[in-house]
Amino acid sequence: MTAKPEAGHSGHDSTAVADRAPSRAPAVQLRGAQLSYGTRVLWDGLDLDVEPGEFLAVLGPNGSGKTSLLRVLLGLQPLSSGSVKVAGAPAHRGSARIGYIPQQRAVDATLTVRGRDLVGFGLDGHHWGMGIRQRRERRRRVDDALRAVDATAYAKMPLGLLSGGEQQRLRVAQALVSDPAVLLCDEPLLSLDIAHQRKVSRLISQQARDAGAAVLFVTHELNPVLPLVDRVLYLVGGRFRIGTPDEVMNSETLSELYGTRIEVARVGGRLVVSGVDEEGCHVHEAEQA
Numbered sequence: 001m002t003a004k005p006e007a008g009h010s011g012h013d014s015t016a017v018a019d020r021a022p023s024r025a026p027a028v029q030l031r032g033a034q035l036s037y038g039t040r041v042l043w044d045g046l047d048l049d050v051e052p053g054e055f056l057a058v059l060g061p062n063g064s065g066k067t068s069l070l071r072v073l074l075g076l077q078p079l080s081s082g083s084v085k086v087a088g089a090p091a092h093r094g095s096a097r098i099g100y101i102p103q104q105r106a107v108d109a110t111l112t113v114r115g116r117d118l119v120g121f122g123l124d125g126h127h128w129g130m131g132i133r134q135r136r137e138r139r140r141r142v143d144d145a146l147r148a149v150d151a152t153a154y155a156k157m158p159l160g161l162l163s164g165g166e167q168q169r170l171r172v173a174q175a176l177v178s179d180p181a182v183l184l185c186d187e188p189l190l191s192l193d194i195a196h197q198r199k200v201s202r203l204i205s206q207q208a209r210d211a212g213a214a215v216l217f218v219t220h221e222l223n224p225v226l227p228l229v230d231r232v233l234y235l236v237g238g239r240f241r242i243g244t245p246d247e248v249m250n251s252e253t254l255s256e257l258y259g260t261r262i263e264v265a266r267v268g269g270r271l272v273v274s275g276v277d278e279e280g281c282h283v284h285e286a287e288q289a
């Protein structure tokens with residue numbers, strides 16, 4: 001079964017966001033969007049505007065369609081119905097306006113591409129001339145991005161020899177190097193130590209607040225980024241809710257969404273959700289004991 005969000009939970013209802021960007025068009029716009037694989041409907045009737053400068057957290061259990069949503073925005077996965085625009089144009093592959101931090105995955109240990117080359121790929125698709133000035137500017141941008149994630153020291157090493165966290169910091173630099181208008185992050189903090197989780201969260205947040213990017217941030221763990229989040233899109237079993245963290249992350253809304261009793265409490269500024277495990281799956285009482 002699928003459900004549309006309740007009135008007031010769709011569209012941009014955050015005053016803070018509206019104040020920051022009163023007249024600009026949405027950076028991401030979905031209308032009546034449905035994604036199905038065969039008879040399985042991941043989500044349906046999704047109307048969503050993400051404004052420039054907005055930070056949207058995307059939550060939901062394994063298989064609820066979070067990564068698939070990012071793939072739709074990247075033009076890698078067509079919608080089953082409805083429409084999708086990114087930075088004012090229909091979603092298409094290779095958009096230079098999008099930065100993408102993919103879900104962490106192991107790279108082949110024999111991969112010889114260097115870290116700084118990987119970051120430079122983030123500038124491909126942009127219009128760079130071959131003159132000395134453009135080459136210098138390209139190098140400067142890559143150097144700045146490497147420095148921002150503390151990757152300068154290992155930037156010339158082959159990717160295959162780097163740790164998971166070191167590789168992940170390079171992926172973050174690659175996504176940010178082009179100063180994207182839309183930043184898509186798929187569990188970007190996984191495998192990072194606490195200090196680099198903080199640093200990367202800050203960089204992503206700056207891209208929204210200072211550079212005006214729309215950020216879609218897929219995560220199973222909301223607390224580390226809760227202070228940065230304007231709105232939440234929560235997907236569960238074909239249904240979804242959209243709203244501010246307070247509107248979505250409460251016992252009533254999550255119980256309705258999961259179709260079973262879920263308790264949400266705020267403890268010292270953190271959200272504690274009982275009845276849902278770390279992956280966002282419903283936990284039966286016996287499993288919690």
Ligand SMILES: Nc1ncnc2c1ncn2[C@@H]1O[C@H](COP(=O)(O)OP(=O)(O)OP(=O)(O)O)[C@@H](O)[C@H]1O
Nearest residue numbers: 037038042060061062063064065066067068069103
């Ligand atoms: N091309 C495809 N054809 C058929 N099924 C697919 C395809 N791509 C994804 N799926 C299925 O759609 C579901 C949603 O996948 P998706 O990767 O979007 O989930 P997710 O919410 O990101 O999950 P996770 O939290 O585990 O990363 C999964 O069950 C997956 O197997």
